[in-house]
Amino acid sequence: MLRARGPVEAWELVRRGAIADEAGPPQRTGRTRRPEAWQARARDVDGDRLLEQAADAGARLVVPGDPEWPGRLDSLGDGRPYALWVRGHGDLRHACLRAVAVVGARSASAYGLHVASGLAHDLARDAWSVVSGGAYGIDAAAHRGCLAGGAATVAVLACGPDRLYPGGNERLFAEVVEQGVVATEHAPGARPTRHGFLVRNRVIAALAPGTVVVEAGLRSGALNTARHAQELSRTVMAVPGPVTSALSAGCHRLLRDWNAVCVTDAADVAEQLGAVGEELRAGGGTVMAADGLDPATRTVLEAVPGRKGAGPAEIATAAGVGMDEALRRLGLLAAGGFIERAPSGWRVRRGAGDGER
16 A cells, blocks of 8 residues: 555555555454554554654654665665654765674674774775664674774664663764764654564665674574575675684574675675675776766865865865765765775875866
């Protein structure tokens, strides 16, 4: 019915209790809800109130067709989220143009935490963003490494955008919101559930062209993410660990039975995803010609120096735009291959756009 009528009309049919007329005879097997159950739930939903709650938390609603909607999610077909609640100063779509999903065990070892943070940091220095689940262990280490490397990171949660679970990562989430994006399918006020964690894993896998499992046991949820990535024909990678460690058994199974690619550092990951290269041309070119950029983005590009590099604040001042606007445009330019990170900030990438300046 969503495909035939669209979400607005489908919602009205649910609220009126007319969904049965459209869906045919009610299915009473498995987990399928009866039409009257959907109607009862719909009566309890106040859309305006949800938007107010989101705004109070600094979140916004992003739906398919919006400029910020990541096109990669469309590969999920009927499993695509209906919408995402997004919180943060970054732009979700731009952050995912050049992204890697990095996942792993919550009860990670010192080895796993070291590898995850170092891998994410080096990827960020090469202008890759990191997508993960915001959990303890490998997820948190990957987010922190990406932030330390200066790139945007995306945390996909299994709760509402106003809850930011787990609470022990409160400071980390504050940094993610400042420099990247928090995204969730769940409306404000929603509590995390075990099923919700498994369901959100498909979003993590879909947002990036490749998934790296750093450390995982045989029953780790990270393997669920890897399975989704494989079903979506994404590149699945795994980091090997000690053969005596139960926390590496899942990674070794991926390598042995799932044809995952063995990776040990950021260069290995970039080499694998360079072959996917949805957003980059061979030879290190850009996605589009510089004259194809919108005026605001081109103004920011013109403010980026060609050799030494400059920080976002300096570039924002030179371009005459606000800091948030500059960060969004810099993310787009980095994803498009126009600029690259330098020790002192951003600089124009050699051979990009109008050429070296």
